[in-house]
Amino acid sequence: MEGKIKYKFTTKMWKTNAEGSWHFVSLPKAMSKEIRANLKWQEEGWGRMKAVSQIDEVKWNTSIWFDTKINTYILPIKAEIRRKTRLELDKNFEMYIWV
Numbered sequence: 001m002e003g004k005i006k007y008k009f010t011t012k013m014w015k016t017n018a019e020g021s022w023h024f025v026s027l028p029k030a031m032s033k034e035i036r037a038n039l040k041w042q043e044e045g046w047g048r049m050k051a052v053s054q055i056d057e058v059k060w061n062t063s064i065w066f067d068t069k070i071n072t073y074i075l076p077i078k079a080e081i082r083r084k085t086r087l088e089l090d091k092n093f094e095m096y097i098w099v
Helices: 029-042 079-085
Strands: 006-011 013-015 023-026 048-055 058-067 072-076 093-098
Touching: 006 029, 029 048, 029 058, 029 072, 048 072, 058 079
Parallel strands: none
Antiparallel strands: 006 093, 013 023, 023 072, 048 058, 048 093, 058 072
């Protein structure tokens, strides 16, 4: 992950009420504030920023989005990742991101 900044945090997965029920994690607000202050120039459309994420031994390329309603970055968790990591809603787990 050369050239990228690594962050580690504890979070919980949540899902939207919309059809298809997307699953997300929210980055801590202080971390999001730091990322946005220093790296906002990397954002593309809709506040999207490319990232690499890791939960347990599972690492994947993804993006984080800045959600202005909750004032933090959110990261979608695809079904494949949820299966591989056995994630459950509202259960704490540690993860890493590189931005």
